[in-house]
Amino acid sequence: MRRDTFLKSIVAMAAAGALPTLAQASTNLKLMIPANPGGGWDLTGRALGRALQDAGVAATVAYENKGGAAGALGLAQFVNASKGDPNALMVMGAVMLGGIITGKPPVSITQATPLARLTTEYNVFVLPAESPLKTMKDVVEQMKRDPGSVKWGGGSRGATEHIAAAMIAREAGVDPVKLNYVPFRGGGEAVAAILGGNVTIGGSGYSEFQQYIDAGKMRAVGITAPERIKGIAVPTLKEQGINVEIGNWRGVYGAPGITPEQRKALIEMVVKATRSKAWAESVVKNGWTPAVLTGAEFEAFVERDFASLRATMVKAGMV
Incomplete structure:
Protein backbone atom coordinates (compact mmCIF):
# COMPACT_ATOMS: atom_id res chain seq x y z
CA MET A 1 0.00 0.00 0.00
CA TYR A 122 14.53 11.11 5.98
CA ASN A 123 16.91 14.00 6.51
CA VAL A 124 16.20 17.33 4.86
CA PHE A 125 19.00 19.83 4.24
CA VAL A 126 18.12 23.52 4.49
CA LEU A 127 19.78 26.88 3.87
CA PRO A 128 18.99 30.10 5.73
CA ALA A 129 16.60 32.17 3.63
CA GLU A 130 19.20 34.96 3.27
CA SER A 131 22.00 32.63 2.19
CA PRO A 132 23.80 33.57 -1.05
CA LEU A 133 23.70 29.84 -1.86
CA LYS A 134 20.40 28.80 -3.42
CA THR A 135 20.71 25.09 -4.23
CA MET A 136 22.48 21.94 -3.11
CA LYS A 137 24.60 22.27 -6.25
CA ASP A 138 25.80 25.66 -4.97
CA VAL A 139 26.71 24.06 -1.63
CA VAL A 140 28.62 21.23 -3.29
CA GLU A 141 30.51 23.59 -5.61
CA GLN A 142 31.58 25.79 -2.70
CA MET A 143 32.65 22.70 -0.74
CA LYS A 144 34.77 21.57 -3.69
CA ARG A 145 36.51 24.97 -3.78
CA ASP A 146 37.01 25.22 -0.02
CA PRO A 147 35.71 22.33 2.16
CA GLY A 148 36.19 24.20 5.43
CA SER A 149 34.13 27.20 4.29
CA VAL A 150 30.91 25.14 4.35
CA LYS A 151 29.68 24.63 7.91
CA TRP A 152 27.25 21.73 8.15
CA GLY A 153 24.99 21.95 11.22
CA GLY A 154 23.08 19.02 12.69
CA GLY A 155 22.79 16.57 15.53
CA SER A 156 25.60 14.92 17.45
CA ARG A 157 28.58 13.43 15.64
CA GLY A 158 27.44 10.17 14.10
CA ALA A 159 23.88 11.44 13.52
CA THR A 160 22.34 10.44 10.20
CA GLU A 161 22.66 14.01 8.89
CA HIS A 162 26.38 13.89 9.75
CA ILE A 163 26.72 10.60 7.89
CA ALA A 164 24.74 12.02 4.95
CA ALA A 165 26.96 15.12 4.80
CA ALA A 166 30.08 12.91 4.76
CA MET A 167 28.53 10.80 1.99
CA ILE A 168 27.75 13.95 -0.03
CA ALA A 169 31.36 15.09 0.37
CA ARG A 170 32.65 11.72 -0.77
CA GLU A 171 30.33 11.74 -3.80
CA ALA A 172 31.64 15.19 -4.68
CA GLY A 173 35.25 14.01 -4.54
CA VAL A 174 35.98 15.83 -1.27
CA ASP A 175 37.82 14.02 1.53
CA PRO A 176 35.15 13.54 4.26
CA VAL A 177 37.85 14.16 6.87
CA LYS A 178 37.86 17.81 5.70
CA LEU A 179 34.12 18.13 6.33
CA ASN A 180 33.36 21.09 8.62
CA TYR A 181 30.56 19.59 10.71
CA VAL A 182 29.13 21.47 13.70
CA PRO A 183 27.20 19.18 16.09
CA PHE A 184 24.37 20.39 18.32
CA ARG A 185 22.82 18.67 21.33
CA GLY A 186 19.25 19.31 20.28
CA GLY A 187 17.05 20.40 17.41
CA GLY A 188 16.37 23.78 19.04
CA GLU A 189 20.07 24.66 19.07
CA ALA A 190 20.49 23.58 15.44
CA VAL A 191 17.48 25.63 14.31
CA ALA A 192 18.80 28.73 16.10
CA ALA A 193 22.21 28.30 14.43
CA ILE A 194 20.65 27.97 10.97
CA LEU A 195 18.31 30.93 11.40
CA GLY A 196 21.18 33.00 12.79
CA GLY A 197 23.44 32.18 9.86
CA ASN A 198 25.99 30.55 12.16
CA VAL A 199 26.14 27.49 9.89
CA THR A 200 26.04 27.35 6.10
CA ILE A 201 23.60 24.46 5.81
CA GLY A 202 21.63 22.40 8.31
CA GLY A 203 20.24 18.90 8.28
CA SER A 204 17.54 17.13 10.30
CA GLY A 205 14.13 15.54 9.98
CA TYR A 206 11.55 17.50 7.97
CA SER A 207 9.28 17.80 11.01
CA GLU A 208 11.91 19.90 12.84
CA PHE A 209 12.22 22.40 9.99
CA GLN A 210 8.71 22.42 8.54
CA GLN A 211 7.39 25.56 10.24
CA TYR A 212 10.48 27.55 9.20
CA ILE A 213 10.33 26.25 5.62
CA ASP A 214 6.63 27.12 5.43
CA ALA A 215 7.35 30.59 6.85
CA GLY A 216 10.07 31.23 4.26
CA LYS A 217 12.84 31.43 6.87
CA MET A 218 14.61 28.34 5.52
CA ARG A 219 15.06 26.99 2.00
CA ALA A 220 14.94 23.19 1.67
CA VAL A 221 17.44 22.02 -0.97
CA GLY A 222 17.54 18.23 -0.67
CA ILE A 223 16.18 15.16 1.09
CA THR A 224 17.93 11.81 1.64
CA ALA A 225 14.90 9.72 0.59
CA PRO A 226 15.01 7.22 -2.32
CA GLU A 227 12.18 9.14 -4.03
CA ARG A 228 10.09 12.24 -3.44
CA ILE A 229 7.81 12.04 -0.41
CA LYS A 230 4.14 12.86 -0.81
CA GLY A 231 3.35 16.22 0.75
CA ILE A 232 7.01 17.30 1.01
CA ALA A 233 8.06 19.49 -1.92
CA VAL A 234 11.79 18.86 -1.60
CA PRO A 235 13.92 17.26 -4.35
CA THR A 236 15.87 14.14 -3.44
CA LEU A 237 19.65 14.19 -3.52
CA LYS A 238 19.54 11.38 -6.07
CA GLU A 239 17.51 13.37 -8.59
CA GLN A 240 20.16 16.10 -8.26
CA GLY A 241 22.87 13.66 -9.27
CA ILE A 242 24.11 12.96 -5.72
CA ASN A 243 23.91 9.23 -5.05
CA VAL A 244 23.11 9.47 -1.32
CA GLU A 245 20.20 7.80 0.47
CA ILE A 246 19.87 7.28 4.22
Whole structure:
Protein backbone atom coordinates (compact mmCIF):
# COMPACT_ATOMS: atom_id res chain seq x y z
CA MET A 1 0.00 0.00 0.00
CA ARG A 2 1.32 3.48 -0.88
CA ARG A 3 2.44 5.57 2.08
CA ASP A 4 -0.07 8.37 1.40
CA THR A 5 -2.94 5.88 1.00
CA PHE A 6 -1.94 4.18 4.25
CA LEU A 7 -1.80 7.47 6.16
CA LYS A 8 -5.21 8.54 4.85
CA SER A 9 -6.69 5.21 5.91
CA ILE A 10 -5.36 5.30 9.49
CA VAL A 11 -6.50 8.90 9.95
CA ALA A 12 -9.94 7.98 8.62
CA MET A 13 -10.12 4.96 10.94
CA ALA A 14 -9.05 7.08 13.89
CA ALA A 15 -11.64 9.75 13.11
CA ALA A 16 -14.35 7.09 12.80
CA GLY A 17 -13.35 5.50 16.09
CA ALA A 18 -12.35 2.28 14.35
CA LEU A 19 -8.95 2.05 16.00
CA PRO A 20 -9.00 0.00 19.21
CA THR A 21 -8.79 1.72 22.57
CA LEU A 22 -8.79 0.44 26.15
CA ALA A 23 -10.39 1.64 29.32
CA GLN A 24 -8.08 4.10 31.08
CA ALA A 25 -5.21 2.23 32.69
CA SER A 26 -3.60 3.02 36.02
CA THR A 27 -0.03 2.65 34.74
CA ASN A 28 2.26 5.62 35.34
CA LEU A 29 5.07 5.56 32.80
CA LYS A 30 8.44 7.32 32.79
CA LEU A 31 9.87 8.21 29.38
CA MET A 32 13.53 9.11 28.90
CA ILE A 33 14.19 11.42 25.94
CA PRO A 34 17.99 11.36 25.44
CA ALA A 35 18.09 14.76 23.75
CA ASN A 36 17.30 18.38 24.48
CA PRO A 37 13.79 19.73 23.82
CA GLY A 38 12.81 20.60 20.27
CA GLY A 39 14.45 17.78 18.31
CA GLY A 40 13.21 14.65 16.60
CA TRP A 41 13.51 12.41 19.66
CA ASP A 42 11.64 14.98 21.73
CA LEU A 43 8.84 15.15 19.16
CA THR A 44 8.71 11.36 18.96
CA GLY A 45 8.79 10.81 22.73
CA ARG A 46 6.04 13.28 23.50
CA ALA A 47 3.91 12.03 20.60
CA LEU A 48 4.33 8.48 21.93
CA GLY A 49 3.38 9.61 25.42
CA ARG A 50 0.18 11.23 24.17
CA ALA A 51 -0.62 8.13 22.13
CA LEU A 52 -0.12 5.82 25.12
CA GLN A 53 -2.63 7.89 27.06
CA ASP A 54 -5.00 8.19 24.10
CA ALA A 55 -4.94 4.40 23.70
CA GLY A 56 -5.87 4.03 27.35
CA VAL A 57 -2.78 2.03 28.33
CA ALA A 58 -1.15 4.72 30.49
CA ALA A 59 -2.69 7.01 33.09
CA THR A 60 0.27 9.41 33.11
CA VAL A 61 3.58 9.80 31.29
CA ALA A 62 6.45 11.69 32.92
CA TYR A 63 9.13 12.96 30.52
CA GLU A 64 12.81 13.56 31.20
CA ASN A 65 15.16 15.19 28.68
CA LYS A 66 18.87 14.42 28.94
CA GLY A 67 20.79 15.57 25.87
CA GLY A 68 24.37 15.04 24.80
CA ALA A 69 26.75 12.63 23.06
CA ALA A 70 24.20 11.42 20.48
CA GLY A 71 21.95 10.18 23.27
CA ALA A 72 24.70 8.38 25.20
CA LEU A 73 24.25 10.55 28.31
CA GLY A 74 20.53 9.83 28.44
CA LEU A 75 21.18 6.16 27.70
CA ALA A 76 23.67 5.93 30.59
CA GLN A 77 21.21 7.53 32.99
CA PHE A 78 18.40 5.28 31.79
CA VAL A 79 20.49 2.09 32.10
CA ASN A 80 21.81 2.96 35.55
CA ALA A 81 18.61 4.33 37.10
CA SER A 82 15.91 2.12 35.61
CA LYS A 83 17.12 -1.46 36.09
CA GLY A 84 14.17 -3.82 36.41
CA ASP A 85 11.60 -1.01 36.13
CA PRO A 86 8.68 -2.24 33.98
CA ASN A 87 7.27 1.29 33.69
CA ALA A 88 10.38 2.93 32.19
CA LEU A 89 10.77 3.66 28.47
CA MET A 90 13.39 5.41 26.34
CA VAL A 91 13.15 6.69 22.78
CA MET A 92 16.18 6.12 20.55
CA GLY A 93 17.11 5.50 16.95
CA ALA A 94 19.75 5.41 14.25
CA VAL A 95 21.41 8.55 15.63
CA MET A 96 22.24 6.74 18.87
CA LEU A 97 23.84 3.86 16.97
CA GLY A 98 25.99 6.31 15.02
CA GLY A 99 27.00 8.05 18.22
CA ILE A 100 27.99 4.75 19.84
CA ILE A 101 30.15 3.91 16.81
CA THR A 102 31.99 7.25 16.85
CA GLY A 103 32.02 8.01 20.57
CA LYS A 104 32.46 4.53 22.06
CA PRO A 105 30.64 5.42 25.32
CA PRO A 106 30.96 3.21 28.43
CA VAL A 107 27.33 2.10 28.10
CA SER A 108 25.77 0.22 25.19
CA ILE A 109 22.26 0.03 23.80
CA THR A 110 22.49 -3.75 24.28
CA GLN A 111 22.16 -3.16 28.03
CA ALA A 112 18.56 -1.95 27.57
CA THR A 113 15.58 -3.98 26.31
CA PRO A 114 14.47 -3.50 22.68
CA LEU A 115 10.72 -3.07 22.29
CA ALA A 116 9.74 -1.53 18.95
CA ARG A 117 10.76 0.52 15.96
CA LEU A 118 8.18 3.24 15.37
CA THR A 119 8.92 5.38 12.32
CA THR A 120 11.36 6.24 9.56
CA GLU A 121 12.13 9.84 8.62
CA TYR A 122 14.53 11.11 5.98
CA ASN A 123 16.91 14.00 6.51
CA VAL A 124 16.20 17.33 4.86
CA PHE A 125 19.00 19.83 4.24
CA VAL A 126 18.12 23.52 4.49
CA LEU A 127 19.78 26.88 3.87
CA PRO A 128 18.99 30.10 5.73
CA ALA A 129 16.60 32.17 3.63
CA GLU A 130 19.20 34.96 3.27
CA SER A 131 22.00 32.63 2.19
CA PRO A 132 23.80 33.57 -1.05
CA LEU A 133 23.70 29.84 -1.86
CA LYS A 134 20.40 28.80 -3.42
CA THR A 135 20.71 25.09 -4.23
CA MET A 136 22.48 21.94 -3.11
CA LYS A 137 24.60 22.27 -6.25
CA ASP A 138 25.80 25.66 -4.97
CA VAL A 139 26.71 24.06 -1.63
CA VAL A 140 28.62 21.23 -3.29
CA GLU A 141 30.51 23.59 -5.61
CA GLN A 142 31.58 25.79 -2.70
CA MET A 143 32.65 22.70 -0.74
CA LYS A 144 34.77 21.57 -3.69
CA ARG A 145 36.51 24.97 -3.78
CA ASP A 146 37.01 25.22 -0.02
CA PRO A 147 35.71 22.33 2.16
CA GLY A 148 36.19 24.20 5.43
CA SER A 149 34.13 27.20 4.29
CA VAL A 150 30.91 25.14 4.35
CA LYS A 151 29.68 24.63 7.91
CA TRP A 152 27.25 21.73 8.15
CA GLY A 153 24.99 21.95 11.22
CA GLY A 154 23.08 19.02 12.69
CA GLY A 155 22.79 16.57 15.53
CA SER A 156 25.60 14.92 17.45
CA ARG A 157 28.58 13.43 15.64
CA GLY A 158 27.44 10.17 14.10
CA ALA A 159 23.88 11.44 13.52
CA THR A 160 22.34 10.44 10.20
CA GLU A 161 22.66 14.01 8.89
CA HIS A 162 26.38 13.89 9.75
CA ILE A 163 26.72 10.60 7.89
CA ALA A 164 24.74 12.02 4.95
CA ALA A 165 26.96 15.12 4.80
CA ALA A 166 30.08 12.91 4.76
CA MET A 167 28.53 10.80 1.99
CA ILE A 168 27.75 13.95 -0.03
CA ALA A 169 31.36 15.09 0.37
CA ARG A 170 32.65 11.72 -0.77
CA GLU A 171 30.33 11.74 -3.80
CA ALA A 172 31.64 15.19 -4.68
CA GLY A 173 35.25 14.01 -4.54
CA VAL A 174 35.98 15.83 -1.27
CA ASP A 175 37.82 14.02 1.53
CA PRO A 176 35.15 13.54 4.26
CA VAL A 177 37.85 14.16 6.87
CA LYS A 178 37.86 17.81 5.70
CA LEU A 179 34.12 18.13 6.33
CA ASN A 180 33.36 21.09 8.62
CA TYR A 181 30.56 19.59 10.71
CA VAL A 182 29.13 21.47 13.70
CA PRO A 183 27.20 19.18 16.09
CA PHE A 184 24.37 20.39 18.32
CA ARG A 185 22.82 18.67 21.33
CA GLY A 186 19.25 19.31 20.28
CA GLY A 187 17.05 20.40 17.41
CA GLY A 188 16.37 23.78 19.04
CA GLU A 189 20.07 24.66 19.07
CA ALA A 190 20.49 23.58 15.44
CA VAL A 191 17.48 25.63 14.31
CA ALA A 192 18.80 28.73 16.10
CA ALA A 193 22.21 28.30 14.43
CA ILE A 194 20.65 27.97 10.97
CA LEU A 195 18.31 30.93 11.40
CA GLY A 196 21.18 33.00 12.79
CA GLY A 197 23.44 32.18 9.86
CA ASN A 198 25.99 30.55 12.16
CA VAL A 199 26.14 27.49 9.89
CA THR A 200 26.04 27.35 6.10
CA ILE A 201 23.60 24.46 5.81
CA GLY A 202 21.63 22.40 8.31
CA GLY A 203 20.24 18.90 8.28
CA SER A 204 17.54 17.13 10.30
CA GLY A 205 14.13 15.54 9.98
CA TYR A 206 11.55 17.50 7.97
CA SER A 207 9.28 17.80 11.01
CA GLU A 208 11.91 19.90 12.84
CA PHE A 209 12.22 22.40 9.99
CA GLN A 210 8.71 22.42 8.54
CA GLN A 211 7.39 25.56 10.24
CA TYR A 212 10.48 27.55 9.20
CA ILE A 213 10.33 26.25 5.62
CA ASP A 214 6.63 27.12 5.43
CA ALA A 215 7.35 30.59 6.85
CA GLY A 216 10.07 31.23 4.26
CA LYS A 217 12.84 31.43 6.87
CA MET A 218 14.61 28.34 5.52
CA ARG A 219 15.06 26.99 2.00
CA ALA A 220 14.94 23.19 1.67
CA VAL A 221 17.44 22.02 -0.97
CA GLY A 222 17.54 18.23 -0.67
CA ILE A 223 16.18 15.16 1.09
CA THR A 224 17.93 11.81 1.64
CA ALA A 225 14.90 9.72 0.59
CA PRO A 226 15.01 7.22 -2.32
CA GLU A 227 12.18 9.14 -4.03
CA ARG A 228 10.09 12.24 -3.44
CA ILE A 229 7.81 12.04 -0.41
CA LYS A 230 4.14 12.86 -0.81
CA GLY A 231 3.35 16.22 0.75
CA ILE A 232 7.01 17.30 1.01
CA ALA A 233 8.06 19.49 -1.92
CA VAL A 234 11.79 18.86 -1.60
CA PRO A 235 13.92 17.26 -4.35
CA THR A 236 15.87 14.14 -3.44
CA LEU A 237 19.65 14.19 -3.52
CA LYS A 238 19.54 11.38 -6.07
CA GLU A 239 17.51 13.37 -8.59
CA GLN A 240 20.16 16.10 -8.26
CA GLY A 241 22.87 13.66 -9.27
CA ILE A 242 24.11 12.96 -5.72
CA ASN A 243 23.91 9.23 -5.05
CA VAL A 244 23.11 9.47 -1.32
CA GLU A 245 20.20 7.80 0.47
CA ILE A 246 19.87 7.28 4.22
CA GLY A 247 16.88 6.96 6.56
CA ASN A 248 16.59 7.99 10.18
CA TRP A 249 14.43 5.51 12.08
CA ARG A 250 13.25 5.97 15.66
CA GLY A 251 12.20 3.39 18.22
CA VAL A 252 11.61 2.71 21.89
CA TYR A 253 13.42 0.56 24.47
CA GLY A 254 12.54 -0.72 27.91
CA ALA A 255 14.72 -0.85 31.01
CA PRO A 256 17.48 -3.42 31.58
CA GLY A 257 16.55 -6.53 33.51
CA ILE A 258 12.80 -6.61 32.96
CA THR A 259 11.16 -10.02 32.61
CA PRO A 260 9.98 -11.49 29.27
CA GLU A 261 6.40 -11.02 30.48
CA GLN A 262 7.02 -7.36 31.29
CA ARG A 263 8.68 -6.87 27.91
CA LYS A 264 5.71 -8.44 26.15
CA ALA A 265 3.29 -6.20 28.06
CA LEU A 266 5.25 -3.05 27.13
CA ILE A 267 5.37 -4.08 23.46
CA GLU A 268 1.60 -4.59 23.47
CA MET A 269 1.14 -1.13 25.02
CA VAL A 270 3.36 0.52 22.41
CA VAL A 271 1.61 -1.26 19.53
CA LYS A 272 -1.79 -0.15 20.84
CA ALA A 273 -0.44 3.39 21.09
CA THR A 274 0.57 3.32 17.40
CA ARG A 275 -3.04 2.44 16.54
CA SER A 276 -4.47 5.43 18.38
CA LYS A 277 -5.95 8.59 16.89
CA ALA A 278 -3.27 10.71 18.58
CA TRP A 279 -0.45 8.73 16.96
CA ALA A 280 -2.12 8.78 13.54
CA GLU A 281 -2.34 12.56 13.74
CA SER A 282 1.32 12.87 14.79
CA VAL A 283 2.46 10.67 11.89
CA VAL A 284 0.66 12.85 9.35
CA LYS A 285 1.63 16.17 10.97
CA ASN A 286 5.34 15.33 11.13
CA GLY A 287 5.70 13.58 7.78
CA TRP A 288 6.80 10.32 9.40
CA THR A 289 6.67 6.99 7.61
CA PRO A 290 5.12 4.26 9.84
CA ALA A 291 7.64 1.46 10.33
CA VAL A 292 6.49 -0.57 13.33
CA LEU A 293 8.65 -3.60 14.07
CA THR A 294 8.63 -5.32 17.45
CA GLY A 295 10.39 -7.74 19.78
CA ALA A 296 12.98 -10.14 18.43
CA GLU A 297 12.56 -8.84 14.85
CA PHE A 298 13.31 -5.31 16.04
CA GLU A 299 16.32 -6.53 18.01
CA ALA A 300 17.71 -8.28 14.92
CA PHE A 301 17.05 -5.15 12.84
CA VAL A 302 19.08 -3.02 15.27
CA GLU A 303 22.01 -5.44 15.07
CA ARG A 304 21.94 -5.37 11.26
CA ASP A 305 21.60 -1.61 11.11
CA PHE A 306 24.47 -1.12 13.54
CA ALA A 307 26.73 -3.16 11.25
CA SER A 308 25.45 -1.36 8.14
CA LEU A 309 25.92 2.10 9.66
CA ARG A 310 29.44 1.24 10.76
CA ALA A 311 30.32 0.06 7.23
CA THR A 312 28.86 3.25 5.74
CA MET A 313 30.76 5.43 8.21
CA VAL A 314 34.02 3.62 7.52
CA LYS A 315 33.48 4.11 3.78
CA ALA A 316 32.74 7.81 4.35
CA GLY A 317 35.95 8.23 6.36
CA MET A 318 34.17 8.86 9.69
CA VAL A 319 35.59 5.85 11.55
